[in-house]
Amino acid sequence: MYDLLLLALAPVTILCVYIYIRDKYEREPIRLLLTGLIFGAIITAPIIHVENFVTLFAPNAGLLWEAFFLSFFVASLVEESFKYIILFFLVWKNNNFNERLDGIVYSVFISLGFAAVENVLYVFNPYLGGLHTGLARAFISVPAHAFFGVVMGYHFALSKFDQHSKGKHFFYAFFMPFLLHGIYDFILMSNLPYLMVFFTAFVIYLWISGFKKISALLLLSPFKNQS
Numbered sequence: 504m505y506d507l508l509l510l511a512l513a514p515v516t517i518l519c520v521y522i523y524i525r526d527k528y529e530r531e532p533i534r535l536l537l538t539g540l541i542f543g544a545i546i547t548a549p550i551i552h553v554e555n556f557v558t559l560f561a562p563n564a565g566l567l568w569e570a571f572f573l574s575f576f577v578a579s580l581v582e583e584s585f586k587y588i589i590l591f592f593l594v595w596k597n598n599n600f601n602e603r604l605d606g607i608v609y610s611v612f613i614s615l616g617f618a619a620v621e622n623v624l625y626v627f628n629p630y631l632g633g634l635h636t637g638l639a640r641a642f643i644s645v646p647a648h649a650f651f652g653v654v655m656g657y658h659f660a661l662s663k664f665d666q667h668s669k670g671k672h673f674f675y676a677f678f679m680p681f682l683l684h685g686i687y688d689f690i691l692m693s694n695l696p697y698l699m700v701f702f703t704a705f706v707i708y709l710w711i712s713g714f715k716k717i718s719a720l721l722l723l724s725p726f727k728n729q730s
Contacts, residue, residue, distance in 0.1 A: 510637035511626040514645040515619040522611045522649075525717055526604055528726035536612050539593055543616020546585040547624075550617070553581050570692035575685035582617065583651065583681045589613050590659060603720040606660025607653050614652030618645045643706060647687055650713035651680040657716040683709065 519540070523530065557577045562568045594600040594609045622645055626637045655676050662672035690698045690705065721727075 507626050507632075507634070507637060508623065510634070510641065511622040512619060514641040515615045515622065518646065518649045519612060519615055522608055522717075525721065526608050528721075528724045528729070529602060531599055531605060531608055535594075535597070535599055536608070539589070539609050539612040540616040540619075542589045542593065543586065543613035543618075544620045545616075546589060547617055547620040550581055550585050554578065557581060567693055567695075570689055570694075574688035574692050575681075578688045579681050579684035583655070583677060583684055586610070586613050586617065586652070586680075587655060587677045590655065595663070600663065602724050602726065603660040603664050604717070604724060606658075606663065607656035607717055607720060610656030610659060611649050611652040614648045614655075615645070618648035621648075647684075647706070647709060650709040651684050653713040653716055654683060655680040657720065660720060 519536075523536065554577050557580075558573065561572045561577070590610050590613055593613070594605070599605065600609070622637075622640055625640060625644075626632045628636075658672040658676035658679060662669045662676055665672065687705065687709075690702045
Protein backbone atom coordinates (compact mmCIF):
# COMPACT_ATOMS: atom_id res chain seq x y z
CA MET A 504 0.00 0.00 0.00
CA TYR A 505 2.86 2.38 0.82
CA ASP A 506 4.49 1.63 -2.53
CA LEU A 507 1.28 2.48 -4.39
CA LEU A 508 0.90 5.72 -2.46
CA LEU A 509 4.48 6.64 -3.30
CA LEU A 510 3.86 5.80 -6.95
CA ALA A 511 0.73 7.97 -7.00
CA LEU A 512 2.40 11.00 -5.42
CA ALA A 513 5.90 10.78 -6.89
CA PRO A 514 5.08 12.32 -10.30
CA VAL A 515 3.20 15.16 -8.61
CA THR A 516 6.16 15.87 -6.34
CA ILE A 517 8.66 15.74 -9.22
CA LEU A 518 6.62 18.15 -11.34
CA CYS A 519 6.12 20.55 -8.42
CA VAL A 520 9.86 20.64 -7.78
CA TYR A 521 10.56 21.09 -11.49
CA ILE A 522 8.22 24.05 -11.97
CA TYR A 523 9.50 25.65 -8.75
CA ILE A 524 13.11 25.36 -9.91
CA ARG A 525 12.29 26.70 -13.38
CA ASP A 526 11.04 29.92 -11.76
CA LYS A 527 14.68 30.75 -11.10
CA TYR A 528 14.75 34.55 -11.12
CA GLU A 529 12.17 35.39 -8.44
CA ARG A 530 10.67 32.34 -6.78
CA GLU A 531 7.22 32.30 -5.24
CA PRO A 532 6.64 31.94 -1.48
CA ILE A 533 6.36 28.30 -0.47
CA ARG A 534 3.35 29.05 1.71
CA LEU A 535 1.34 30.45 -1.20
CA LEU A 536 2.36 27.58 -3.48
CA LEU A 537 1.28 25.06 -0.85
CA THR A 538 -2.00 26.95 -0.49
CA GLY A 539 -2.58 26.50 -4.22
CA LEU A 540 -1.63 22.83 -4.00
CA ILE A 541 -3.97 22.25 -1.04
CA PHE A 542 -6.89 24.06 -2.62
CA GLY A 543 -6.30 22.08 -5.80
CA ALA A 544 -6.64 18.95 -3.71
CA ILE A 545 -9.69 20.21 -1.80
CA ILE A 546 -11.69 20.97 -4.96
CA THR A 547 -11.57 17.27 -5.85
CA ALA A 548 -14.56 16.66 -3.56
CA PRO A 549 -16.95 19.22 -5.10
CA ILE A 550 -15.69 18.31 -8.57
CA ILE A 551 -16.69 14.68 -8.05
CA HIS A 552 -20.17 15.69 -6.89
CA VAL A 553 -20.70 18.12 -9.78
CA GLU A 554 -19.39 15.60 -12.31
CA ASN A 555 -21.73 12.93 -10.97
CA PHE A 556 -24.64 15.36 -11.33
CA VAL A 557 -23.72 16.46 -14.87
CA THR A 558 -23.26 12.82 -15.90
CA LEU A 559 -26.99 12.32 -15.34
CA PHE A 560 -27.56 14.38 -18.49
CA ALA A 561 -25.23 12.31 -20.67
CA PRO A 562 -26.90 11.37 -23.99
CA ASN A 563 -27.71 7.78 -24.88
CA ALA A 564 -27.25 8.37 -28.59
CA GLY A 565 -24.23 6.13 -29.05
CA LEU A 566 -20.70 5.72 -27.78
CA LEU A 567 -19.18 8.73 -29.54
CA TRP A 568 -21.80 11.24 -28.38
CA GLU A 569 -21.58 9.91 -24.84
CA ALA A 570 -17.78 10.02 -24.93
CA PHE A 571 -17.90 13.59 -26.27
CA PHE A 572 -20.27 14.72 -23.51
CA LEU A 573 -18.32 13.01 -20.73
CA SER A 574 -15.00 14.31 -22.04
CA PHE A 575 -15.89 17.95 -22.64
CA PHE A 576 -18.88 18.71 -20.40
CA VAL A 577 -18.22 16.45 -17.44
CA ALA A 578 -14.47 16.03 -16.99
CA SER A 579 -12.98 19.02 -18.81
CA LEU A 580 -15.60 21.71 -18.19
CA VAL A 581 -16.06 20.94 -14.50
CA GLU A 582 -12.41 20.36 -13.60
CA GLU A 583 -10.95 23.31 -15.51
CA SER A 584 -13.70 25.62 -14.21
CA PHE A 585 -12.85 24.85 -10.59
CA LYS A 586 -9.11 25.22 -11.22
CA TYR A 587 -9.68 28.55 -12.96
CA ILE A 588 -11.79 29.91 -10.11
CA ILE A 589 -9.16 28.93 -7.53
CA LEU A 590 -6.38 30.46 -9.62
CA PHE A 591 -8.23 33.75 -10.00
CA PHE A 592 -9.13 34.19 -6.33
CA LEU A 593 -5.75 32.95 -5.10
CA VAL A 594 -3.41 35.22 -7.04
CA TRP A 595 -5.08 37.76 -9.35
CA LYS A 596 -4.76 40.58 -6.79
CA ASN A 597 -1.88 39.05 -4.85
CA ASN A 598 1.32 41.13 -4.87
CA ASN A 599 3.39 38.00 -5.35
CA PHE A 600 1.89 37.64 -8.82
CA ASN A 601 4.38 40.14 -10.20
CA GLU A 602 5.69 38.53 -13.40
CA ARG A 603 4.28 36.45 -16.25
CA LEU A 604 5.83 33.11 -15.30
CA ASP A 605 4.06 33.26 -11.93
CA GLY A 606 0.78 32.57 -13.70
CA ILE A 607 2.11 29.22 -14.89
CA VAL A 608 3.69 28.37 -11.53
CA TYR A 609 0.51 28.92 -9.50
CA SER A 610 -1.73 27.31 -12.10
CA VAL A 611 0.43 24.19 -12.26
CA PHE A 612 0.50 23.83 -8.48
CA ILE A 613 -3.31 24.03 -8.35
CA SER A 614 -3.60 21.49 -11.17
CA LEU A 615 -1.16 19.15 -9.47
CA GLY A 616 -3.04 19.38 -6.18
CA PHE A 617 -6.09 18.08 -8.00
CA ALA A 618 -4.01 15.52 -9.92
CA ALA A 619 -2.54 14.18 -6.67
CA VAL A 620 -5.92 13.30 -5.17
CA GLU A 621 -7.28 12.02 -8.47
CA ASN A 622 -4.20 9.85 -8.92
CA VAL A 623 -4.52 8.33 -5.44
CA LEU A 624 -8.19 7.55 -6.10
CA TYR A 625 -7.33 5.83 -9.37
CA VAL A 626 -4.33 3.91 -8.10
CA PHE A 627 -6.24 2.55 -5.08
CA ASN A 628 -9.41 1.81 -7.03
CA PRO A 629 -10.12 -1.92 -6.50
CA TYR A 630 -11.17 -2.38 -10.12
CA LEU A 631 -9.07 0.09 -12.11
CA GLY A 632 -6.07 0.64 -9.87
CA GLY A 633 -2.79 -1.05 -9.17
CA LEU A 634 0.82 -0.84 -10.31
CA HIS A 635 0.14 -0.62 -14.05
CA THR A 636 -2.40 2.16 -13.57
CA GLY A 637 0.03 4.07 -11.39
CA LEU A 638 2.84 3.77 -13.93
CA ALA A 639 0.64 4.77 -16.86
CA ARG A 640 -0.77 7.79 -15.06
CA ALA A 641 2.69 8.84 -13.84
CA PHE A 642 3.90 9.30 -17.41
CA ILE A 643 0.66 10.40 -19.10
CA SER A 644 -2.22 11.64 -16.93
CA VAL A 645 -0.37 13.60 -14.24
CA PRO A 646 1.88 15.44 -16.74
CA ALA A 647 -1.24 16.16 -18.83
CA HIS A 648 -2.86 17.90 -15.86
CA ALA A 649 0.35 19.85 -15.35
CA PHE A 650 0.44 20.99 -18.96
CA PHE A 651 -3.25 21.95 -18.91
CA GLY A 652 -2.16 24.09 -15.97
CA VAL A 653 0.70 25.54 -18.02
CA VAL A 654 -1.71 26.60 -20.76
CA MET A 655 -4.13 28.12 -18.26
CA GLY A 656 -1.37 29.96 -16.41
CA TYR A 657 0.24 31.20 -19.62
CA HIS A 658 -2.88 32.96 -20.85
CA PHE A 659 -3.85 34.01 -17.32
CA ALA A 660 -0.51 35.79 -16.99
CA LEU A 661 -0.85 37.48 -20.37
CA SER A 662 -4.31 38.71 -19.40
CA LYS A 663 -2.75 40.25 -16.29
CA PHE A 664 0.33 41.87 -17.79
CA ASP A 665 -0.50 42.49 -21.46
CA GLN A 666 -3.25 45.06 -21.19
CA HIS A 667 -3.90 45.39 -24.93
CA SER A 668 -5.05 41.74 -25.14
CA LYS A 669 -6.38 41.28 -21.60
CA GLY A 670 -9.91 40.15 -22.52
CA LYS A 671 -8.76 37.67 -25.14
CA HIS A 672 -6.26 35.94 -22.89
CA PHE A 673 -8.61 35.99 -19.91
CA PHE A 674 -10.99 33.92 -22.05
CA TYR A 675 -8.22 31.72 -23.47
CA ALA A 676 -7.00 30.98 -19.94
CA PHE A 677 -10.13 28.90 -19.48
CA PHE A 678 -11.02 27.91 -23.03
CA MET A 679 -7.66 26.49 -24.17
CA PRO A 680 -7.14 24.04 -21.26
CA PHE A 681 -10.84 23.14 -21.52
CA LEU A 682 -10.37 22.32 -25.21
CA LEU A 683 -7.12 20.39 -24.77
CA HIS A 684 -8.44 18.47 -21.77
CA GLY A 685 -11.60 17.59 -23.67
CA ILE A 686 -9.64 16.33 -26.67
CA TYR A 687 -7.35 14.30 -24.42
CA ASP A 688 -10.24 12.59 -22.65
CA PHE A 689 -12.28 12.12 -25.83
CA ILE A 690 -9.47 10.19 -27.52
CA LEU A 691 -9.28 7.85 -24.54
CA MET A 692 -13.03 7.51 -23.93
CA SER A 693 -14.00 7.00 -27.58
CA ASN A 694 -11.86 3.85 -27.66
CA LEU A 695 -11.44 4.20 -31.42
CA PRO A 696 -8.22 2.61 -32.75
CA TYR A 697 -7.66 5.26 -35.43
CA LEU A 698 -7.91 8.03 -32.82
CA MET A 699 -5.50 6.24 -30.52
CA VAL A 700 -2.91 6.51 -33.29
CA PHE A 701 -2.93 10.27 -32.72
CA PHE A 702 -2.85 10.05 -28.93
CA THR A 703 0.93 9.75 -28.66
CA ALA A 704 1.38 12.69 -31.03
CA PHE A 705 -1.10 14.73 -28.99
CA VAL A 706 0.71 13.99 -25.72
CA ILE A 707 4.05 14.91 -27.31
CA TYR A 708 2.46 18.17 -28.51
CA LEU A 709 1.34 18.94 -24.92
CA TRP A 710 4.88 18.41 -23.64
CA ILE A 711 6.61 20.44 -26.36
CA SER A 712 4.16 23.36 -26.33
CA GLY A 713 4.14 23.37 -22.52
CA PHE A 714 7.92 23.63 -22.23
CA LYS A 715 7.95 26.34 -24.92
CA LYS A 716 5.41 28.41 -23.00
CA ILE A 717 7.45 28.11 -19.80
CA SER A 718 10.65 29.14 -21.60
CA ALA A 719 8.93 32.04 -23.35
CA LEU A 720 7.63 33.59 -20.13
CA LEU A 721 10.91 32.92 -18.33
CA LEU A 722 12.72 35.02 -20.96
CA LEU A 723 10.30 37.88 -20.27
CA SER A 724 11.05 37.95 -16.54
CA PRO A 725 11.78 41.51 -15.33
CA PHE A 726 13.99 39.95 -12.64
CA LYS A 727 16.29 38.22 -15.13
CA ASN A 728 19.04 40.82 -14.90
CA GLN A 729 18.78 41.15 -11.13
CA SER A 730 19.72 37.60 -10.22
